[in-house]
Amino acid sequence: MATIGRRNITQLETVEAPGAMLTPIAARLLAVLRIATGFVFLWAFLDKTFGLGYSTAAERAWLNGGSPTKGFLSSIDVGPFAGFFTSIAGAAWADWLFMLGLLGIGVALILGIGLRVAAAAAGLMMAFMWIAEWPPAQTTNSGEPTRSSNPVVDYHVIYGLSAAVVALTYAGHTWGLGRWWAGLPIVQKNRWLI
Template identity: 30%
Template sequence: MATKRQPSEQTIESSLLGRTVAFNYSETWVAYSIVGLRLVMAWVFLQAGLEKWADGGWGDPLAWSSAGFLNNAVAEANPLYGLFLWFGDYAALIDPLVIFGQVLIGLALLFGVFFRFAAMMGAVQMAFFWTAAWQAGLSQGFPVENGYLIDSSFVYMLLLFGLAAWGAGRLAGIDGILEQSDVVRSNPWLRYLLG
């Protein structure tokens, strides 16, 4: 028996784990939820970057340092412990990447500009934060502070990947305008950075 759909409802049919799945969704609510999630993630990055920048006063944007965390907070049982100690030796290079990376990622997510690139860079940063939070290795289930395997960095990483897949920068963002430009039309590879 067919059900009557509302005008803004659509149906997605796809293959998931070898099975065909279908579900109805509202285009309007999907658009609002995608923009809302984009703005929340923009705030997460922008706030984190600006707090680090302001930590030592606006006159010295690099007063905050990752060295204390990298050298002291990563558990010795973490299988990547040595990698994070090595990063600690290069905090002078890591710190501006974190601070300015978070600010720029936050702004790109906020304005929907070069969204896919920004979301992927944010996901990479979240992957580093997630692996740094491991308290031990695979045999212990990669425990993190409040459970096993999953923490907020992991959730943010997946959320950013999903937003990039949806092309969230096109919804009330600058990427929707940029994709109509002659430069992008002449260079279709730029669409991998936009969206």
């Protein structure tokens, strides 16, 4: 056991430099953030696929012929890209890309593997969704209130930042498969896969 200032440090704690310490409690909280954020993405995939009755009714489920993007994108009525987003609403390629993104991001975050790729994908997906909803607008093109509660930072920004934080802090190493994943030969050769 070492002593730093008045604090005893056990061998289980890692001290790299002042201000750069990740305590065991912090590592666990980051793991909880990783799993919770992953569950947000995975739940959206499951609800849209099976129509669990939360945001997607059973008759609009993807498995029942519904479109995961049509409801959201066809209702876009604000912002400089509204026309683009409504034009791709319900397109098969958009549905598949969106659903594979939700599934891949959710599984990667929950398992703690491929966090850099998952964070980049989550950031991109959340940026597109933020642009589609266009939170800076107070009213839609038809004059209705948008119900935007913050013109800059909304849940899309928070989810994207959460994915980046857990990737950059190796949160997959705690309560996840991150250490095993990082030791795979293909990941060792391609560090961006961590």
